[in-house]
Amino acid sequence: MLNLSFGHQRWGAAIPEMFRDAFAASEGADEGEAIRGLVQDLISTTPKDDLLGYVAADGATVLGCIFFSRVTYENDPRQVFLMSPVAVKPDQQRTGIGQKLIGFGLENLRQKDVDYAVTYGDPAYYAKTGFQQITEAFARAPMPLSQPHGWLGQSLTDSDAPIVGPSRCVSAFDRPELW
Numbered sequence: 001m002l003n004l005s006f007g008h009q010r011w012g013a014a015i016p017e018m019f020r021d022a023f024a025a026s027e028g029a030d031e032g033e034a035i036r037g038l039v040q041d042l043i044s045t046t047p048k049d050d051l052l053g054y055v056a057a058d059g060a061t062v063l064g065c066i067f068f069s070r071v072t073y074e075n076d077p078r079q080v081f082l083m084s085p086v087a088v089k090p091d092q093q094r095t096g097i098g099q100k101l102i103g104f105g106l107e108n109l110r111q112k113d114v115d116y117a118v119t120y121g122d123p124a125y126y127a128k129t130g131f132q133q134i135t136e137a138f139a140r141a142p143m144p145l146s147q148p149h150g151w152l153g154q155s156l157t158d159s160d161a162p163i164v165g166p167s168r169c170v171s172a173f174d175r176p177e178l179w
């Protein structure tokens with residue numbers, strides 16, 4: 001049974017380890033370990049109001065997880081969150097869990113009055129959940145992008161006006177090699 005829930009706090013090491021296993025399976029052991037470290041860092045260093053995490057679980061087993069962290073645009077009053085990373089346990093992939101987690105997370109962001117979601121990834125996959133390619137003229141990324149075609153966004157309100165000025169991510173993402 002798929003049980004989507006708020007909050008990543010009570011799952012402890014199971015979450016970083018699921019991310020490690022998912023990325024190791026698709027991109028190799030080193031990438032798996034790097035993502036485990038990133039997720040650990042995100043959980044332990046991000047202020048509470050700047051991080052939202054949602055978990056898909058079957059009993060005590062983590063099937064998938066998604067994080068959203070704040071991107072601050074000092075010159076714009078809107079609340080913007082970065083959706084990253086997301087992963088599904090390798091033996092559960094391609095069963096719809098990833099898209100359900102994204103939809104569940106975005107709906108919860110809406111309820112928390114978040115205005116805009118950005119992400120950085122495969123445009124074809126994220127288009128399935130409403131993301132479109134955006135330019136940095138529309139919304140500046142926090143770091144120089146090595147793959148600008150992967151910069152994606154979607155409005156969570158009726159407004160789709162460009163977001164003003166430079167941006168800042170949370171410290172776990174404040175590393176140029178991640179972008």
Ligand SMILES: CC(C)(COP(=O)(O)OP(=O)(O)OC[C@H]1O[C@@H](n2cnc3c(N)ncnc32)[C@H](O)[C@@H]1OP(=O)(O)O)[C@@H](O)C(=O)NCCC(=O)NCCS
Nearest residue numbers: 022023026085086087088093094095096097098099122125
């Ligand atoms: C990417 C990921 C989160 C998708 O979750 P999922 O539960 O497997 O995906 P869903 O079942 O919700 O969606 C499946 C559909 O999305 C598409 N899709 C899935 N993974 C894809 C990928 N890596 N690239 C492009 N399209 C993809 C497929 O079209 C698929 O449809 P199909 O089965 O009819 O072909 C998961 O595969 C994963 O954890 N991968 C390793 C970690 C990763 O790359 N995370 C994303 C970067 S942060």
